[in-house]
Amino acid sequence: MNTPIYLTGTGQTRFAEHWDMSIKDLMEESIDSAIESAECTALDIDMVVVANMLGEVASDQAHLGAMAASLLPHHPPALRAEAACASGAVALHTACALLESGKAQTVLVVGVEKMTDIAPGKIAAGLMGAADAQKDAPSGLTFPGIFGLIAARYMHEYSLSRDRLNHVSARHHKNAVSNPFAQFCKEIPAESISASAKVADPLCMLDCSPISDGAASVILSTKFESPIRIAASQLATDTLSIADRPTITSFAATKDAMRAALEEAEIDRTDIGHIELHDCFSIAALISLEDMGFANPGEGIALYEKENKMTINQSGGLKACGHPVAATGIKQVIDVSKQLKESKSRHGLAHNFGGAAATCGIHILSHA
């Protein structure tokens, strides 16, 4: 970072099935709460970046930048950023660029998704827009299908048993028990994971993050200081289709973004005390931990079979918190900042990807 960027305000709705709230209502609740918590007032916000993937599909609503800006008394310049489930991370990256360029001093970043207003089949089709519609979709693949293939290949390559994989979702559910914003604040025993309905062999329902409504907002500023700052903001891209890759049990974009983020923050991975990672499916958590270098290939599961110095998805992750697609990347940053404030660790990391990690965004947060 050329310029210190502070996280001055944070706010989120509960991630849940919000039948009585529109996409605008969700944004409004999280924006109000972020402004409430910030050192600045609404009028200090000089740009707005909205992260959203499914507005057109699920709410007939594009142009969410202007909609979010309309919720502020002075409707500052605004835009929407999208990269499927990594929309939150690319919006944060855009906000950092706006701040570092001097185009803005205080930027509101709102991640929002309203997913429950349309039928599950339509949402699954909309989510498939994160893959290559010409190359991947015609086969009938869905995202659970893609990650089912990835899980099957991973379990074959590394002889991971179905029973051991259960520990990922079980741990995330256990972590969520004390998170009032989580969709499922409920412990689930490991053996129940693989006993749940099969979705895409070998993945079961409880390996998959749910369909959720929710919004999360942060206010980033170069002007208003706060105890937590953004130490690194990095994006990386891989081929859109998994069919074009040499392997499906490792994601190059995560590796690239991680290398660049550690370099930007000038820290080592062992300096990281808290991580929120993108467990859209249980298998993704293991691959991501390995790609970030926290475990050797095939050994990520060991991090779920013991306690570690570094907390992993202490919030409950996508599995238990819910995964309102574009809100997730923003909510991860909020959770990492909370964790840092309550601990002695100096650094935390948010890992957010889109599609089968065709886009990966990594943000490192540090005590200022």
Place this chain on the structure above:
Amino acid sequence: MNTPIYLTGTGQTRFAEHWDMSIKDLMEESIDSAIESAECTALDIDMVVVANMLGEVASDQAHLGAMAASLLPHHPPALRAEAACASGAVALHTACALLESGKAQTVLVVGVEKMTDIAPGKIAAGLMGAADAQKDAPSGLTFPGIFGLIAARYMHEYSLSRDRLNHVSARHHKNAVSNPFAQFCKEIPAESISASAKVADPLCMLDCSPISDGAASVILSTKFESPIRIAASQLATDTLSIADRPTITSFAATKDAMRAALEEAEIDRTDIGHIELHDCFSIAALISLEDMGFANPGEGIALYEKENKMTINQSGGLKACGHPVAATGIKQVIDVSKQLKESKSRHGLAHNFGGAAATCGIHILSHA
């Protein structure tokens, strides 16, 4: 601009009904052509920003940043920016921020829209996502309807006759005759405009920009110099719904963006030799010229009834070139740069808005 930003490469497809091309094909043709024209190679591109509005609605395709990046050998980090019909402008603004922040030295900006693959009714509904889906859509309003209301009010306030309004589209069609990338390279007599089918009283079919497929790409760089640079990049936002505004015959976002752009470029509006403006509907051209200060309120039509020192939509504008939504803002910049290269004027301006100018982006280009 903190740093000089050069327009080193430009390329576009023809705007047309491309029944044989997908959204990926359109992007690829314009990207290849931009790289071909640039001082740099594909491998020098270190970030990609894609402007797109209707990918999810018309092509079941989100995540277009990664798709565009996949078309380059090294798939650099990428994201998609959206603000309805101003998507091109917000993508350019994002690219400028990435360059000025130092996050990138060379950015590819691709605007793309594939509109003809779905039924006109579905496209009209998708475009209505540029307005407020809760506040504006339930009445049955479409965008021709919104601009019909605006035209009716404008004609009432300023006693503009239907015959005089005809000159806007007629001039744009005349200008397009020599533009090989225009969808309609055809002169249309003024009297034919109001003789065409009524769409939303008082607007007729030939007052409206068409449904189009197309892509336009530019390569912006702080590293590779070129004869043309971006002298200003400004965005402004108004209320999303026209129902929340004190007037509908003037757009505050255009006024705000123009004031800021002239200040950033450190020029006067009389220094501008060429302008490409957002004539989604004929009436929008008049209002925009007035809001930018080139005519007094109600007198914009005079600029279409004589020849001016400043060229207006010499390309043919949205009416005659076609309006593949998010490609328009990029194509305008390409046209202004061509016009500058062929003239003695030092400055040109691209004016691009989304919805009923809920978002407005203005870019000023200058000889380097």
